[in-house]
Amino acid sequence: MRTVPGTSEAGQTIHYLPEPGEEGSVATLVDCARALLVDALEDGRRVDSLMVGPSLYAAVQAAKRRELRAGRPLTVLGLHLRPATIGHRPDAAEEHR
């Protein structure tokens, strides 16, 4: 996994890049995101969103269908989930900090 901190207006974004073979695993996503979130909190950084590839985004979206229907935001570990756009590169986000 590689991660690069990016920014949004309210706080930082964690970018999740799965290792080969882990692309579809939400269990692995949550484990990695948790470690990054704790690191950020310990560093006093504010993180409020998590960016993932399209397939993982779709997997979480499907799992959280009930919440979405109820008008709730799509979150993992309290972080707003955002889909990476095609061609998105985390290092590009880094440049925009």
Add this chain to the structure above:
Amino acid sequence: MLTAEENHRLTRVGADTPMGRVLRRYWLPALSSAELEAGGAPKAVRLLGEDLVAFRGADGHVGVMEAACPHRGASLVIARNEDCALQCLYHGWKIAPDGRILDMPAEPENSRYAERIRQIAYRVHEAGSLVWVYMGPPEYEPEFPAWDWTDKPAEQILVLKAIADCNWVQCLEGAIDSAHQTYLHDSRSRNERDLAYAQWADEKGLDPTDGFDGTGQIVRPWADGRPRLEVEDTSYGFWYAAIRKPLFKEDQFKNVRVTHFVAPFHAAIPSPAGWSQLIMHVPVDDVTTAFYHVRCNLDAPYDDETRAVHTEAAGLVPGRDIDGEFRRVANKSNLWLQDREEMKRDRFSGIRGTVTEDHAVQESMGPIYDRTREHLATSDLAVIRMRRLLLQSLRRFESGEAPIGLTAPVPYASIRGEERTVPVDQPWQTVGRVLDETAGPA
């Protein structure tokens, strides 16, 4: 959270499921040795969704086999235990512990039919006051898990057992979740006792406590409800620490509680010196779990008082809290006998006994919890890691590799949880270390 598919793969244990096939690669506790009397009544055992029968022949040897007679399916639980074999009541077929059909008395005398049939019977190993079985392919039978208590005599071991009416994964999650200690198992009287003990130890100039009193019960020299959690993977699972501020001298000390997760369902929770304890959550089927808490005095027989203290603390007193089939009197139908007055007076939960407290919250989640609906938090570190490792193990197993913990020898006898209060600058990895470095924590 998990996707519905991940949740399904993680929780289902039938013979035709991926996790069911993985679990059949390990030695599993089937029942406690004390449940079988030599030459006595057979006992029904349900394991991984299979209905089995266990019996002890007059010679002391134990057999575990499919419960349905291979003839026409009558239950062997009601069979006669004769000549170190089970004899079906229906037509007298006699079956040896290894599954051979010894006699078909209703068949012609010169019939050789019995040689062509064999009952499904599993490999059995009796150790540590438990009867263990291996239900997988013979060619993959692993080394027996020789914990530091499995070679000890029965008088040094206490096996606490109870049936939980929910899936095994949600039970296992409770065993590797240190953060709930300060809530579910909290009580005013316990806090007062722990504080008094910590102050006494401080006045005496003793170690700020190793986390246990004279009977081996945990004394918590902390009331920190926000533990910092750290985890390291091992070849067989992981070990993790819950690090808390102690009740006093928090600038000098920290409390470290180390638990080892050993795949697929073992949690080595902290033990005082000279003791060992292990929790196992064995899937009975998809919606039922056998909870085993083994406590062993490694040096001497259990005395009656300590045995009573430990049984009482768990809330598993036979006849009072559990019946002969290890079913709890306090259960979902009576809201686990929760006492609202007790909640005001002392116990946070209002439920008697730590095991009943655990089972109450686990059973309240439903038969198989839908993990698409949860909202995990940072304190769920070990739960999150366990799911990831087991799901990774499933994927590797399906691609032809051995499941986690079966790729290299596991130093079972050296794995022991520990809780200590140590100087703040001391690494947590100095607590609860596995002694055998060859396969222990990296």
